[in-house]
Amino acid sequence: QVQLAESGGGLVQAGGSLRLSCAVSGRTFSLYHMGWFRQAPGKEREFVASITSGRTTAYADSVRGRFTISRDNAKNTMYLQMMSLKPDDTAVYYCAVPVVFGTLPQVSSSNYWGQGTQVTVSS
Numbered sequence: 001q002v003q004l005a006e007s008g009g010g011l012v013q014a015g016g017s018l019r020l021s022c023a024v025s026g027r028t029f030s031l032y033h034m035g036w037f038r039q040a041p042g043k044e045r046e047f048v049a050s051i052t053s054g055r056t057t058a059y060a061d062s063v064r065g066r067f068t069i070s071r072d073n074a075k076n077t078m079y080l081q082m083m084s085l086k087p088d089d090t091a092v093y094y095c096a097v098p099v100v101f102g103t104l105p106q107v108s109s110s111n112y113w114g115q116g117t118q119v120t121v122s123s
Helices: none
Strands: 003-007 010-013 018-025 034-039 046-051 057-059 067-072 077-082 091-098 111-113 117-122
Touching: 003 091, 003 111, 018 034, 018 091, 018 117, 034 067, 034 077, 046 067, 046 077, 057 067
Parallel strands: 010 117
Antiparallel strands: 003 018, 018 077, 034 046, 034 091, 046 057, 067 077, 091 111, 091 117
């Protein structure tokens, strides 16, 4: 059974920074592509960033240049460094691992999800 656990969320003022962590167990972490998603109140869950097993990264336009995704295979942990935070970044942030090996996690695909961590950015 794959388990994911996010941490690092909190309340921060606009312009501030946070680093989210996602600890993964139950799978050979280094082999899988992974991603971060977020869901704001009343909105659909949306893609934030992804990282492949080869460390190729991709970002949503709304966060590119402010967020950085990374992974530490020795610790089975993925990170999301968030800088220059805006009130629009307020959401529950989820990490995801795709069920199908070799695919990238997408909102519409079958993924293992963490429980989420709340990020609130005050203006």
